[in-house]
Amino acid sequence: MAIREDQNRFRDIVKGKVKEDLRKYVSQGEMIGKREDEYVKIPLPRIDIPNFRYGPKQSGGVGQGEGQPGQDVGDPGEGGQGQAGEAPGEHMVEVELSMEELAEILGEKLQLPRIEPKGHKNIDSLKTKFTGIAPVGPEGLRHFKSSYKSALKRQIGSGTYNAEEPLVLPIRRDMKYKSFKKVNQPQTQAVIIYMMDVSGSMGEEQKEIVRLESFWINTWLKKHYKGLETRFIIHDAAAKEVDEDTFYRTSESGGTLISSAYKLCQEIIQADYPTNEWNIYPFHFSDGDNWSGEDTRLCVKMLQEFFLPNCNVFGYGQVESKYGSGQFLKDLQKEFGEDERITLSQIESRDKILDSIKDFLGKGR
Amino acid sequence: MANLTPELEAERKRICQIAKDAGLDCFETIFELITYDQISQFAAYGGFPVRYPHWKFGMEYEHLSKSYEYGLSKIYEMVINTDPCYAYLMEGNAMMDQKLVMAHVYGHCDFFKNNIWFSKTNRKMMDQMANHATRIRRYMDRYGQDTVENFIDVCLSLENLIDRYSPYVEKSVTKSQPPPQEKNYLLKVERDYMRDYINPPSFVQEQKIRAQNEAEEKAQRFPQEPEKDILNFFIHHAPLADWQVDVLTIIRDEAYYFAPQGMTKTMNEGWASYWHSKLMTTKILNDSEIIDFADHHAGTMAMAPNGYNPYKVGIELFRDIEERWNKGQFGREFEECDDVKERKHWDKKLGLGRDKIFEVRKVCNDVTFIDQFLNEDFCVRNKLFVYKFNKKTQKFEVDTSNFKAIKSQLLFHMTNFGQPIIRIEDANFENRGELLLNHLHEGIDMQPDFMSETLKNVYKLWNRPVNIATIMDETPQLFRFDGKEYTQHKLSGEGPSPNPATEESSG
Numbered sequence: 117m118a119i120r121e122d123q124n125r126f127r128d129i130v131k132g133k134v135k136e137d138l139r140k141y142v143s144q145g146e147m148i149g150k151r152e153d154e155y156v157k158i159p160l161p162r163i164d165i166p167n168f169r170y171g172p173k174q175s176g177g178v179g180q181g182e183g184q185p186g187q188d189v190g191d192p193g194e195g196g197q198g199q200a201g202e203a204p205g206e207h208m209v210e211v212e213l214s215m216e217e218l219a220e221i222l223g224e225k226l227q228l229p230r231i232e233p234k235g236h237k238n239i240d241s242l243k244t245k246f247t248g249i250a251p252v253g254p255e256g257l258r259h260f261k262s263s264y265k266s267a268l269k270r271q272i273g274s275g276t277y278n279a280e281e282p283l284v285l286p287i288r289r290d291m292k293y294k295s296f297k298k299v300n301q302p303q304t305q306a307v308i309i310y311m312m313d314v315s316g317s318m319g320e321e322q323k324e325i326v327r328l329e330s331f332w333i334n335t336w337l338k339k340h341y342k343g344l345e346t347r348f349i350i351h352d353a354a355a356k357e358v359d360e361d362t363f364y365r366t367s368e369s370g371g372t373l374i375s376s377a378y379k380l381c382q383e384i385i386q387a388d389y390p391t392n393e394w395n396i397y398p399f400h401f402s403d404g405d406n407w408s409g410e411d412t413r414l415c416v417k418m419l420q421e422f423f424l425p426n427c428n429v430f431g432y433g434q435v436e437s438k439y440g441s442g443q444f445l446k447d448l449q450k451e452f453g454e455d456e457r458i459t460l461s462q463i464e465s466r467d468k469i470l471d472s473i474k475d476f477l478g479k480g481r
Numbered sequence: 482m483a484n485l486t487p488e489l490e491a492e493r494k495r496i497c498q499i500a501k502d503a504g505l506d507c508f509e510t511i512f513e514l515i516t517y518d519q520i521s522q523f524a525a526y527g528g529f530p531v532r533y534p535h536w537k538f539g540m541e542y543e544h545l546s547k548s549y550e551y552g553l554s555k556i557y558e559m560v561i562n563t564d565p566c567y568a569y570l571m572e573g574n575a576m577m578d579q580k581l582v583m584a585h586v587y588g589h590c591d592f593f594k595n596n597i598w599f600s601k602t603n604r605k606m607m608d609q610m611a612n613h614a615t616r617i618r619r620y621m622d623r624y625g626q627d628t629v630e631n632f633i634d635v636c637l638s639l640e641n642l643i644d645r646y647s648p649y650v651e652k653s654v655t656k657s658q659p660p661p662q663e664k665n666y667l668l669k670v671e672r673d674y675m676r677d678y679i680n681p682p683s684f685v686q687e688q689k690i691r692a693q694n695e696a697e698e699k700a701q702r703f704p705q706e707p708e709k710d711i712l713n714f715f716i717h718h719a720p721l722a723d724w725q726v727d728v729l730t731i732i733r734d735e736a737y738y739f740a741p742q743g744m745t746k747t748m749n750e751g752w753a754s755y756w757h758s759k760l761m762t763t764k765i766l767n768d769s770e771i772i773d774f775a776d777h778h779a780g781t782m783a784m785a786p787n788g789y790n791p792y793k794v795g796i797e798l799f800r801d802i803e804e805r806w807n808k809g810q811f812g813r814e815f816e817e818c819d820d821v822k823e824r825k826h827w828d829k830k831l832g833l834g835r836d837k838i839f840e841v842r843k844v845c846n847d848v849t850f851i852d853q854f855l856n857e858d859f860c861v862r863n864k865l866f867v868y869k870f871n872k873k874t875q876k877f878e879v880d881t882s883n884f885k886a887i888k889s890q891l892l893f894h895m896t897n898f899g900q901p902i903i904r905i906e907d908a909n910f911e912n913r914g915e916l917l918l919n920h921l922h923e924g925i926d927m928q929p930d931f932m933s934e935t936l937k938n939v940y941k942l943w944n945r946p947v948n949i950a951t952i953m954d955e956t957p958q959l960f961r962f963d964g965k966e967y968t969q970h971k972l973s974g975e976g977p978s979p980n981p982a983t984e985e986s987s988g
Binding site: 272 | 535536540543627630631634637639640768771784785787793863864866867869870876881887891900920925930934935
C-alpha cells in the first residue's frame with residue numbers, strides 16, 4: 117500500500133533521518149484513553165506544518181453543560197473547535213479497552229518476552245476466571261446489567277415498555293449470568309518499588325516522563341502478576357516513602373543523595389518482601405546528578421551486595437534535563453557493563469519512552 | 482465495484498428507497514466493504530483511494546490506526562463527495578451499525594448534491610486526485626523526492642491562504658470600469674446659483690488633481706485591490722519553476738475542493754444525523770436493535786464541556802427549525818410577542834417545517850445557518866456556554882452563557898474556518914519588490930512562533946523580503962523576513978498598512 121511509504125517517510129522525519137528542518141516541528145502529543153478511572157496515555161509524535169493561525173490560549177470555544185462562570189472545563193486540546201479542516205464526513209466513536217488488552221498490544225509492539233517469575237513456581241492455585249455472559253448459571257452470579265438490558269429489549273420489542281412509567285421487569289429468560297471457568301494459576305507475588313529524584317533539577321517534563329514510563333511498566337507487570345504491589349520513594353538529600361499521588365507531585369530544592377533512597381528501599385524489602393517468595397522490581401529515576409563520588413560508590417556497593425542478587429532486575433532510568441550532568445549513568449555503566457541483572461536506560465525525551473520501556477522489560481526477567 | 486454481502490446489499494436497496502421516499506435526492510451512492518486498515522488509509526487520504534506521496538498522510542494513518550489498535554476510537558463512516566458518491570462500510574461491524582452508517586451517508590449525499598456551496602465542486606475529484614498523484618510522482622522522479630516534498634511542505638504551510646468565497650463570485654465581463662465622472666468628487670449642489678460658492682474653481686481643480694493622483698496610485702499599486710487568494714497570486718507572480726507552479730496549483734485545487742466541506746461542517750453533519758435518526762427510528766430498525774441504536778446515537782451526539790460537536794448542534798438546530806416552522810414560531814408577530822406563556826404554546830399548525838429544512842439545507846452555509854437560526858431559547862435549552870482561557874488560573878473556564886456571546890463565538894470560529902484572514906496588500910512594497918501581507922486583526926493575535934515560520938515559507942516562494950502587518954500585544958507591528966533576519970517594528974498609526982480592516986464580507 118502506498119500509505120506505507122508515507123508512513124515510513126513520516127517515521128524517518130521523526131527519527132531525524134531525513135529533513136532536519138522539520139524536526140523542530142515534532143511535537144510529542146499523546147492519545148489519552150480512559151479505562152474506568154485510569155487514564156491511558158499513548159505517546160504520539162506529530163509534525164505541525166506551520167501556518168498562520170490564532171494563538172490557542174487566546175480564543176475560546178463553545179461547550180455544553182451545567183457550568184457556572186469560572187468553572188474549569190479542561191483543556192480543549194486538539195479536538196477543540198476550529199478543526200473543521202478537510203476531513204470528509206467522518207464519524208469516530210470511542211471504544212473501551214481493558215488494561216490487559218493494552219498490555220498485550222504493548223507486548224506485541226515492543227516484542228517483549230514473557231516474564232518468568234521466580235519463587236513459588238510450583239504452587240498453583242485453582243482460580244475462577246470469568247469469561248463472559250451465559251444464559252444459565254447460579255443466582256449468585258447473576259449479571260444485573262445484562263439481565264435488565266435484555267429485559268428492556270424484550271419489553272420494547274413486544275410493545276409492553278411504557279416510557280412514561282419506565283418499569284422494567286426481567287422474566288426467567290431475560291436472566292444473564294457470569295460464566296466462568298476454573299484455571300490453574302501460578303501463585304506469584306511481585307512488588308515494584310519506584311524511586312525518584314525530586315531535587316530541584318528534575319522539572320515538570322522529567323516527572324511527566326517518569327509518570328508515563330511507570331504507567332506502562334505497571335501495565336506490563338500487572339499482566340504477569342496478579343496482586344502486584346507498588347511502593348513509592350522520593351528523595352533529594354534524604355529519602356521518604358510516599359503515596360502515589362505525592363510521588364508525582366512533590367518537588368524539592370535540596371541536593372541529591374541517591375544512597376538515601378537505596379537504603380530506604382532495602383529496608384522496605386527486608387521488612388515486607390522475603391526475597392525468596394517475592395519478585396522484586398526496583399526502578400530508580402533521576403537526572404544523573406549525585407552529590408559526590410563517594411555516595412555513588414556507596415550506591416554501587418549496595419547494588420552489588422543487596423539488590424542484584426535479590427531482585428529480578430534493577431532498573432535505572434536517566435531522564436535528560438538541562439541541568440543534569442548525567443554522571444550517574446556513566447558510573448553505573450562502567451561498573452556493571454553488560455550485567456543482565458541491571459537495566460540502564462537513557463530517556464532523552466518523550467520520544468524515547470517506548471524504547472526505554474523495551475530496555476527495561478525486554479529481558480524477560 | 483461494490484462488494485457488499487447479499488444481506489448488506491438487500492439492506493442498502495431498502496434504505497436507499499426509504500431515503501428517496503423521504504424526499505432525499507442523492508447521486509448514485511456506491512458502498513464498499515473494507516477492512517479497518519483500508520479505512521485508516523482512506524481516511525488519512527481525506528477519503529480518497531489515491532493521493533500524492535507525502536509524509537503528512539503517513540502521519541494521519543499512523544494516528545488513526547494506532548488509535549484503533551489501542552481501542553481509543555474507530556471510524557464508522559466515511560463518504561466522498563463525488564458523482565457517484567463513494568462510501569465505506571467497515572468489515573465486522575454489527576448489522577445495526579451498518580444500517581445506521583448507510584442512512585447517515587444518504588443524508589450526506591443529498592447534502593453534497595443539493596447544497597449550493599458544493600455547486601462549484603469538481604465531482605470527478607477521484608480522477609483529479611489520481612492525476613495529481615501521477616504528476617507529483619513524475620516530478621519526484623525527475624527532481625528528487627526530497628526536493629519536491631520540501632516544496633510541498635512549503636505549499637501546505639500556506640494552503641489556508643485562499644479566498645473561500647471566490648468560486649461563488651461571478652466575475653464581471655468588463656473588468657475595467659469607466660473612469661468616475663466629475664460629479665463623483667464634487668460636493669452636491671441643490672440650487673444652481675450656489676454652484677460656484679459650494680464648488681469654487683480652485684476647489685474643483687484640487688479635487689481633480691487628487692482624483693487623478695489616486696487613480697494613478699491605484700494603477701501603480703500591485704495588486705490593485707488587496708488579494709485574498711494568495712496562492713493564486715503566487716502561481717501567477719512568484720518566481721517559480723514550471724514544476725513548482727504546477728505543484729502549487731495542485732495544492733490550491735485540493736484546498737478549494739475541501740473548502741465547502743469546512744464551510745458546512747455543522748449543517749452537513751446535522752443533516753445526516755437528522756436523517757439517520759428519523760429513518761432509523763421510523764422505518765429501518767427492527768425492535769431488537771433499538772437499544773443498541775440509542776446507545777450508539779447518544780455516543781455520537783455527546784458534547785463535552787470543552788468541545789463543540791457539530792453533529793449535536795446541527796441536528797438540534799434542524800429539529801428546532803422544523804418545529805418552529807411547523808408551529809409558525811417565526812415572523813414579526815411571533816418575534817414581537819413578549820408573553821412567555823403565549824410564546825411557549827404558540828402553534829398555528831402551519832406544517833411548513835419539512836419544506837423549510839429542505840430550503841435551509843439548500844441555501845445556507847454554517848455561518849448563515851447559525852446567524853439566522855440560532856436563537857436564545859435554543860442556547861438555553863441546550864445549555865450552551867462560552868469558555869475562555871483564564872491567564873490567572875492557566876485553565877479553560879466557563880465564561881458566560883450570554884446568548885450574544887455564544888453566537889458571536891460560533892460565528893467567529895466559522896468565518897474563514899476560525900483562521901486569521903490575510904491578504905496581500907502590496908507586492909511592490911517600499912518600491913523594492915517586497916511583499917506586504919496584512920492580517921485583518923479581529924481581536925485575536927496570531928501564534929507568534931507559527932507566524933514567523935510561515936513567513937519564512939512565504940519568503941521561499943516570493944524570494945524577496947516579505948512583511949506582515951498585524952497587531953500583536955495590542956500594538957500594531959510589522960514583522961519582516963529578508964532571507965536572513967527576522968525583525969519586528971512597531972507601527973505608528975499611519976503605517977504601511979494602506980487598507981485598515983474594513984468591509985470584510987463573510988458571505
